[in-house]
Amino acid sequence: MFAVEELSAAYGPVKALNGVTFTAARGQVTAVLGANGAGKTTLLRTVSGLVRSTAGTVKLNGKDITRTATEKLTSYGLSHVPEGRGVIAELTVTENLRLGGLHRATGSEPMPVGRVFELFPRLGERREATAHMLSGGERQMLVIGRALMARPSVLLLDEPSLGLAPRVVSQIFDLLRGLVQTEELTVVLVEQNARSALSIADHGVVLNLGKVVASAPAAELAADEQLRHAYLGF
Amino acid sequence: MERLRSLLRPVTSVPLARHVLVALIALVVAMAVIGSSSQYLQTRYAEMAYFAIAAGGLTLLTGLSGQLSLGHGALMAVGAYAATLVLERAGGETLADVFLALLTAIAVCAVVGVVVGVPAARLHGPYIAGATLTLAVAVPRLANQWEALGGEQGLQVPVPRASELPAWIQDLIWFFTAVEIDQYSFLAYLGWLLLAITFVALANLSRSRVGRRWRAVRDDDVSAELAGIHLGRARVVAFTVSAMCAGLAGGLMAMNVRLTAPGAFTITLSLTLLAAVVLGGLGSLTGALIGAGVLAFLPHFATDLGESLGFSATQAAEVTPVVYGLVLMLVILLAPAGIVGSLRPLLARISSRTSSLGATKEKTP
Amino acid sequence: MQQFLDTTLGGLVLGAVYAAFALALCLIWRSTRIVNFAQAAMAMVTTYIALSLINADVPYWVAFVAALAAGFGLGALIERVIIRPVEGKAELNAVILTLGLFMVLHGLTAITFGVQHRGFPAPVSTNAIEVGDTSIGITPFGILSIVVVAVVMAGLVVLFRFTDLGLRMRASAFNGEVSRLLGVRVGRMLTLGWALAAAVGAVAGMLIAGGDLVNPSFMDPFVIYGFIAAVLGGLDSPLGSVIGGLILGLSLSYVTGYVGEHLAPLVALGILMVVLLVRPSGLFAAAAARRV
Numbered sequence: 001m002f003a004v005e006e007l008s009a010a011y012g013p014v015k016a017l018n019g020v021t022f023t024a025a026r027g028q029v030t031a032v033l034g035a036n037g038a039g040k041t042t043l044l045r046t047v048s049g050l051v052r053s054t055a056g057t058v059k060l061n062g063k064d065i066t067r068t069a070t071e072k073l074t075s076y077g078l079s080h081v082p083e084g085r086g087v088i089a090e091l092t093v094t095e096n097l098r099l100g101g102l103h104r105a106t107g108s109e110p111m112p113v114g115r116v117f118e119l120f121p122r123l124g125e126r127r128e129a130t131a132h133m134l135s136g137g138e139r140q141m142l143v144i145g146r147a148l149m150a151r152p153s154v155l156l157l158d159e160p161s162l163g164l165a166p167r168v169v170s171q172i173f174d175l176l177r178g179l180v181q182t183e184e185l186t187v188v189l190v191e192q193n194a195r196s197a198l199s200i201a202d203h204g205v206v207l208n209l210g211k212v213v214a215s216a217p218a219a220e221l222a223a224d225e226q227l228r229h230a231y232l233g234f
Numbered sequence: 235m236e237r238l239r240s241l242l243r244p245v246t247s248v249p250l251a252r253h254v255l256v257a258l259i260a261l262v263v264a265m266a267v268i269g270s271s272s273q274y275l276q277t278r279y280a281e282m283a284y285f286a287i288a289a290g291g292l293t294l295l296t297g298l299s300g301q302l303s304l305g306h307g308a309l310m311a312v313g314a315y316a317a318t319l320v321l322e323r324a325g326g327e328t329l330a331d332v333f334l335a336l337l338t339a340i341a342v343c344a345v346v347g348v349v350v351g352v353p354a355a356r357l358h359g360p361y362i363a364g365a366t367l368t369l370a371v372a373v374p375r376l377a378n379q380w381e382a383l384g385g386e387q388g389l390q391v392p393v394p395r396a397s398e399l400p401a402w403i404q405d406l407i408w409f410f411t412a413v414e415i416d417q418y419s420f421l422a423y424l425g426w427l428l429l430a431i432t433f434v435a436l437a438n439l440s441r442s443r444v445g446r447r448w449r450a451v452r453d454d455d456v457s458a459e460l461a462g463i464h465l466g467r468a469r470v471v472a473f474t475v476s477a478m479c480a481g482l483a484g485g486l487m488a489m490n491v492r493l494t495a496p497g498a499f500t501i502t503l504s505l506t507l508l509a510a511v512v513l514g515g516l517g518s519l520t521g522a523l524i525g526a527g528v529l530a531f532l533p534h535f536a537t538d539l540g541e542s543l544g545f546s547a548t549q550a551a552e553v554t555p556v557v558y559g560l561v562l563m564l565v566i567l568l569a570p571a572g573i574v575g576s577l578r579p580l581l582a583r584i585s586s587r588t589s590s591l592g593a594t595k596e597k598t599p
Numbered sequence: 600m601q602q603f604l605d606t607t608l609g610g611l612v613l614g615a616v617y618a619a620f621a622l623a624l625c626l627i628w629r630s631t632r633i634v635n636f637a638q639a640a641m642a643m644v645t646t647y648i649a650l651s652l653i654n655a656d657v658p659y660w661v662a663f664v665a666a667l668a669a670g671f672g673l674g675a676l677i678e679r680v681i682i683r684p685v686e687g688k689a690e691l692n693a694v695i696l697t698l699g700l701f702m703v704l705h706g707l708t709a710i711t712f713g714v715q716h717r718g719f720p721a722p723v724s725t726n727a728i729e730v731g732d733t734s735i736g737i738t739p740f741g742i743l744s745i746v747v748v749a750v751v752m753a754g755l756v757v758l759f760r761f762t763d764l765g766l767r768m769r770a771s772a773f774n775g776e777v778s779r780l781l782g783v784r785v786g787r788m789l790t791l792g793w794a795l796a797a798a799v800g801a802v803a804g805m806l807i808a809g810g811d812l813v814n815p816s817f818m819d820p821f822v823i824y825g826f827i828a829a830v831l832g833g834l835d836s837p838l839g840s841v842i843g844g845l846i847l848g849l850s851l852s853y854v855t856g857y858v859g860e861h862l863a864p865l866v867a868l869g870i871l872m873v874v875l876l877v878r879p880s881g882l883f884a885a886a887a888a889r890r891v
Contacts, residue, residue: 048780074782082777090773091766099770102763103782150782302691304698353872359690360634363698364826365871367636371823372864379861501819502705505698512695540710549710552815556706562699566692567684 001026002078002154002186007056008210009046016042018210019056024154024203029180029187031201031218033194033232039210040190044156048073048080060154077105079152083159087139087146089132093123096131096142100149108151116145119175137168144176154186161193169193173200194232198222206231253437257430262410264426268419269411276418277490278530283425284486286526287432289510291479293522294436296511298445299472300452301354305366306480307504308373311496312346313339313484315377318389318494326392329399332424336485343481344474351473355466370504374496388495391488396420425486432479433519439475448472502555509558512565532557605736606856607849612741614848615748619803620825621832621840622752623796628834630772630792631678631686633693637700638825639818641677641797642804644704645670646813647712649805650719659722666801674797678790686789701822709815716812725810744806751802752841755795759837768792823864824851827871833881843882 002024009017017039024030034040045051047058049070057066060078073080088096097113104110117124120141126134131142140160147155160176161169177200180187191197198204204221206214208231214221221227228234268279288306295301320335350369354362377383396404396416407415407423415423439445447468450458459465488494510529514521533554540550620638627635635641649666653659681700685692723743727734759765770778771788778785803825804818811817828847832839847867854866874881 050776050779070779071782071784074780080780082780086774086777086780088770088774088777091770095766095769098763099766099778099783100781102767146781302694353876357875360694361830361875363636363694364634364823364830365868365875368823368827368864368868368871371820372868375861375864379859501822502702505702508695508698509702545710546713548714552706552709552714554706555702556710559699559702559704559706562695563681563703566696566699567681 001059001061002188003059004043004047005057005059007043007046007058008054009042009051010054011051016051016210017046017053020207020210020212021056022205022212022215024186024188026153026186027180027184028202029177029189029200031194031197031204032188032190032207033192033197033204033221034207035231035233036192037209038207038231040192040207041158042210043207044080044158044188044190047078047156071103074103074150074152075106077108077151077153078156079147079150079154080156081143081147081158081160083140083143083162085139086158087131087134087142090130092128092130093134093142094127096146097123097149100146104150105152111149111151113149116148119148119179120145136164137172140164140168140172141175144172144179148179148183152185154188156188156190158190159192160189161191161196166196169196173197176200194228195222195234249441250434250438253434257434261426261430264430265407265410265423268422268426269407269413273418276422278534280418280422280425280486280490282526282530283422283429284483284490285507285510285529286429286523287425287486288480288483288507289514289522289526289529290429290433290436290519291476291483292507293511293514293519294440294448294479295472295476296508297515297518298440298452299448299469300455301469301473302359302363302508303354303366303473303476304363304501304504304508305350305369305373306476306507307499307501308370309343309346309350309477309480310484310487310503311374311377311499313343313481314488314494314499315383315389315484316342316481317485318391318488319382321392321489322389327394327398329394329403332394332489335489336428336482339481339485340478341481343477343484346481347474347477348470351470351477352466354473355469367501367504370499370501374499377496384495386496388493388497391492391494393417393421393489393492421486421490425490428482428486432482433523436475436479437519444468444471505562506555506558509561513561601733602856606852608735608737608741609856610849610852611845612737612744612848613852614845615745616803616806616844617821617824617828617848618841618844619748619751619799619806620821621828621844622755622837623800623803624825624829625832625834625837625840626755626792626796626799628829629837630768630789631682631693632690633682633686633697634826634834635793635796636694636697636822636826637677637704638796638800639821640701640704640708641670641673642800642807642821643813643815643818644673644708645797645801646719646804646808646818647708647815650717650808650813651712653720659720663722663805666805667798670797670799670801670804671794674800675790675794677797678793682793683786705815712815714814716814719808719811719813721810738810740810744809747802747806751799752837755799755837764791820864824867827867830871831874831882836881839881846882 005021007017007020008015020043032040032043042051046053049068053066057064059065060076065073065076091099094113097116101111117127122138123141123145126138131139134142160172173196176187179185189197189201198218198221201218204216204218205212206221206227213231214227268276271279288310292303292306295303317335317339320338321331324331324334354365357365378385383389399415399420404415447463450461450463451465451468455465491498506529510525511522513528514523514525536553536557537550540553623638624635627633645666648669649662652662652665677700681696685696721740723739725738725740727736727738759769767783768788768791771783771785772792775785807818824847828844829840831846832841832843847870850870851863851867854863
């Protein structure tokens with residue numbers, strides 16, 4: 001289980017997160033939604049220690065990981081998947097994946113690179129390609145596959161749909177849904193594309209100006225027309 | 235006091251007039267100080283003057299247009315050789331020879347400045363540093379290649395004797411300082427006169443439209459280009475002006491040292507000029523003057539310090555570059571937002587009181 | 600013909616050393632986007648350390664390894680203490696900082712060891728090899744230099760291509776933030792990069808000094824030649840740095856042999872300007888054009 005309590009962060013005088021609290025249940029997809037600038041990416045970056053929190057705690061399976069060094073989180077089983085541009089463009093597909101497996105969750109079995117190629121056959125075809133040659137969809141598959149190499153129990157995904165064609169988005173979301181079941185993953189999915197995200201999420205959290213304005217099962221959020229119009233844009 | 239200020243307002247409100255006024259006052263003070271100083275100090279003041287001219291040019295380039303040059307030692311070498319060759323041919327006995335030599339040094343360096351400035355305008359950061367550093371190594375070595383330049387031993391520099399100067403100059407100096415002019419004080423007076431003229435010119439240039447363009451290029455080259463400023467041209471002009479200053483400084487240095495040889499124009503000279511500019515504060519002429527003062531006087535103290543620590547003379551002489559190097563490092567490390575960025579608010583405060591060419595607006599990096 | 604052969608062989612030896620030096624600059628550039636203008640001074644310091652050991656009757660190869668180790672330590676120390684604060688800051692800062700370091704190391708070495716020229720031994724002969732009764736323009740030490748540089752390069756290729764450590768180092772250099780998210784201790788990798796680079800520089804210093812005279816300025820030309828060789832091949836490309844070093848070594852050898860040795864720096868400047876203006880990403884860089 002992954003829980004954020006009263007988490008706050010600021011960029012200078014600007015409060016980007018203001019007491020955010022939510023829980024992501026094991027084996028479920030929790031979507032964090034909201035408009036541009038609502039604090040979604042800051043939330044993930046604060047959890048990962050890339051942005052320093054000013055208050056609040058982050059708990060992973062009951063253990064307090066607030067302000068843990070970014071480099072240590074994968075060994076605790078938490079993987080932050082940056083958006084698709086987060087491939088290391090100069091390395092090959094295989095090297096990116098190998099890198100993902102170097103610092104995996106403590107006590108976990110190493111994952112063969114071939115396993116990722118089974119999940120994403122497209123990557124297997126391009127295993128020796130340098131990452132900057134990949135399409136947007138392939139990059140997204142690569143960053144997800146690379147995160148899986150660390151055998152995480154919690155996966156934080158930052159806007160996996162960004163800049164991708166709708167067909168590719170649904171492909172990736174289907175894969176994700178499947179992974180949650182087969183790998184028993186806890187997924188926190190940050191998305192601006194609320195409609196697609198809610199279609200695969202179990203639970204939804206809506207952020208606005210750094211605060212949680214709604215937290216409810218995904219179906220309920222999708223049915224709340226007022227909320228959708230006000231914050232989710234569909 | 236208020237009446238005095240209002241009387242002076244027509245003068246102080248016009249930048250050119252204000253700069254000339256400040257320069258004149260400074261010049262009179264400098265002449266009085268030089269006149270009453272020992273021969274040793276006069277030599278130091280003369281040295282300070284030519285370092286300040288070179289550092290002023292460099293500060294204009296680095297502080298105002300944002301380019302770095304580690305090749306100013308080489309440009310000083312060009313100026314020194316140009317002036318030396320003219321003095322040799324002309325005999326170097328009259329004041330006219332001296333001015334002809336210095337004008338030639340400036341002109342030759344202007345040409346070199348354009349030749350180097352055009353490609354340099356397209357480089358930034360480490361690339362311009364590496365290229366100008368190569369210049370600093372390459373140019374002085376040319377003297378070894380050609381016989382006419384005197385090879386390793388260098389060329390003697392003839393300088394007019396004080397007794398052969400026009401009577402009115404001798405009288406003027408005597409009138410001001412009550413001391414007879416001699417060879418050493420002559421070079422110090424000449425240096426400070428030219429320094430005053432150079433700084434007035436540089437200060438005005440930086441206040442002019444040209445200066446505003448340079449600052450725009452330095453602060454944000456993309457925006458400057460979008461605003462219709464021709465980036466390359468602005469940078470080439472800055473480089474050329476700065477090269478001309480280095481040329482004049484080189485010419486004066488030749489006359490002071492009396493010998494122009496490649497060994498005098500090391501990488502260390504170029505880096506030392508950079509140290510003066512960084513120490514004084516990038517973009518400020520006052521800073522360049524302070525930095526030049528340190529360049530002229532520090533070696534003596536540093537060598538003394540070295541000798542008191544029990545070093546031999548050659549070892550003690552190395553204390554100076556260590557100090558310069560430490561200055562460069564400490565300024566960078568203690569001003570972490572970057573010299574160009576973090577010293578600017580401070581400089582702006584200083585320059586609002588003195589008429590330096592410090593930045594006129596504050597900009598947070 | 601004889602002279603051409605001699606000049607070429609001499610150029611190859613020189614080029615191998617430039618290549619090692621360019622490689623050191625390239626390692627640092629790749630990891631921290633800094634051109635280390637103090638590289639030559641650092642190598643000079645380690646060479647003096649080796650010289651002191653040799654003068655104290657330590658065997659040459661032990662002193663060689665000591666120079667390497669000293670370079671490694673010096674590189675790590677400098678990165679941690681001096682360079683770390685300016686990483687990612689305005690590029691002018693790092694340039695001025697490394698130049699300041701150059702002056703400090705230079706001066707301190709002169710104070711410690713004196714400025715006089717001192718002989719530096721070589722482990723093998725530095726007399727030209729004779730084939731029949733004509734001597735050809737290469738010495739056993741020259742051959743050794745090429746071999747040592749080749750071994751160093753092979754070692755680096757193995758490290759970067761085939762080991763996990765090398766993968767971590769490359770990842771840290773290319774994208775620090777993403778590497779941290781993947782659990783890589785990026786700070787350590789950058790320190791290691793500087794340490795390795797300084798060790799490679801130390802090797803170059805030993806090869807330059809061997810069988811020659813050293814004084815605190817003996818490495819000064821390498822400040823610029825190493826830089827030019829690295830830029831020639833594209834600062835980002837280790838292979839390019841090596842080829843750049845060989846090209847520069849040959850060019851300068853021909854200039855020295857046929858035109859005049861004092862023109863070499865000017866020719867080097869010409870080569871640098873042509874490369875920067877015509878092909879700024881270097882002759883061999885495959886990556887996107889860099890902004891010079």
